[in-house]
Structures are given as C-alpha cells and as structure tokens.
Amino acid sequence: MPAFPRAELDEMVDRWLAENERCEHAGDWRPLALMYTEDATYGWNVGPEQDFMAVGRDEIRDIALGQEMEGLEGWRYPYQKIIVDDRQGEVIGLWKQLAEATRPDGTAYEVPGIGGSWFRYGGNGMWSWQRDFFDFGNVSAVYLEMIKNDALSDGMKKRIERATSGQRIPGYFRRGQAPVAIW
Template sequence: MAPFDRAELDEMVQRWVDENKRCEALGDWKPLAEMYTEDATYGWNYGPKDDFMAVGRDEIRDLALGQEMDGLEGWEYPYQQFVIDDRSGDVIGFWKQVSERTRDDGTHYQVTGIGGSWFRYGGNFQWSWQRDFFDFGNVSSLFLEMITNNAMSDGMNARIQRATSGRLPGWYPVGKAPVSLW
C-alpha cells in the first residue's frame, strides 16, 4: 500500500485546479495561500542569476501570490496534465501561461514551451512544498514582444518597473535563498 491515499491526492489536485480558476477570475491569487502548510516553501529559478523563495504561508501569500502575481491580472494558467506519485506525495502539474491580451491576428499572447509546478503533499489538503519551472527564454521573448507591440497592461508595466528598481523581497542570487530549490 502506498503511503499516500491516491483518492485524497486526486481530490487535492481537483481542489487546487478549482481554486486556481476561482482566483484567476478574481485577479487575486492570495487566497491560494490557505492551500499550503504553515511552514511550506515555494520557489523557482529565474534565469542564470536569480532565484525566488517564499518561506512559510505568510510569505507565500504576500510574496509569491501577492507581489509576484501583481500585474498578472487577466492571465490564466490552465493546467494541461498532472502526474501523481502516491508513494512520495509528489505531484507535477503542467500548465500554460496565457494573457487575455491578443495580437492583431486575434491570437492570445502565450508563453511557448513547457511550464509547470512540482508540489509535495503535506496532508490535510495542503501543499508543503512547491517549485515552479518554465522556459526563461520564452517568457523573456514574449514580454519583449508585448512591450514592443504596446500590449502590456498598466499592471504589467508597473510590475516591470518594480522588478527593475532593485532586489525585491524573496529574490536571491542563485544558490543564496534561505531554502534550496532542491
């Protein structure tokens, strides 16, 4: 018998997907923080120089789901597929990153390549750990295209301004975060 109940993991994934959709519609991802344990960690790498890490539910709410998602209102992250390991409690979800903004030809601005999240289940319908992965080159290319085409929302422009004004809370030089990506 596996250490994690498969039906419970399946229900966790469905709860996660449902809450993501709700938060996307609100344009506010902070309510997702309740789906993490109090001591959970959430991080990602952003290219050759920077890592992001939020430690604890409050930082996840304020930094990962607040500061880092601020300006991404109107973006959706539809999950395409999940891989669930009931032996380890690991779940990998593959998602797209799609803007509500469209090009002249009517297609949505969308990050190409694969994006995803690697979760570890902590019980009680909460994640204890999350690491995101995405193609930094494709993200950079899309944002440059959107800037060039004047397709950035005011929120996205403000987000870029914040990010280029100095190191924000939660951002660390590669390998210097308080918790390892691994």
C-alpha cells in the same frame, strides 16, 4: 517522504484546480495560500544567477501569490496534464501561460514551451512545498513582444518597472543563497 492514499491526493488536486481557477478569474491568487502548510516553501529559478523563494504561508500569500502575480491579472494558466505519485506524495502539473491581451492578428500572447508546478503534499489537504519551472527566456520574449506592440496592461508596466528598478525585490536571491534550496 510518506505515501498518501491516492484518493486523498486526487481530492487535493481537484480542490487545487478548482480554487486556482476561481482565483484566476478573480485576478487574486492570494487565497491559494490557505492550501499550504504554515511552514511550506514555494520557489522557482529565475535564470542562471537568481532564484525566488517564499518561506512560510505568509510569504507565499504576500510575495509568491501577491507581489509576483501583480500585473498578471487576466493571464490564465490552464493545466494541461497532472501526474500524481501517491508513493512519494508528489504531484506535477503542467500548464500554459496565456495573456488576456491579443496580438494584432487576434491570437493570444502565449509563452511557448511547457510551464509546470511540482508539489509535495504535506497531508491534511495542504501542500508542503511547490517548485515552479518555466522557460524564463520565452517569458522575456513574450513580454518584449508585448512591449513592442504596446500590449502591456498598466499592472504589467508596473511589474517591469519594479524588475528593472535595481532595487532588491523581496523573495529574490542570488543563486545558492535562498533560505531554502530549490532542490
């Protein structure tokens, strides 16, 4: 892992945060794909039996930032803390997951716990990989609460229908069978 100048990594993080916020407000995260190398990978674990992995900028754009963010328009992921390791060229960003919908008491639906993204910098203002981590059980509990309270957007309803259809969804692999390992 090459070392990178701290100023270069800090500038990358600043650009990332600004573009992430812009995409969040637009409800379209696909433009973030331009911030990854052509051969970048982006993955996360989906419980004990399944991983998600997108390989290459096109899959990151179309699947990780497109398909996987569909229905989450209006959700916010504010970064709470950023840790930069310039010796390894890696960044960890810790974020919250907040829905646009609110509970009957007026509070936002929020996934409890800590969510985060671990990035490896590839130089030239681009990430070479990203690995997300979050508590899938907490995400499921918030979605279930939203279902019970009839607080799902139409897009979220479609997400859940897709996930429960029994059909293979691009990017999802049995644990250990993804084209690139999480680690």
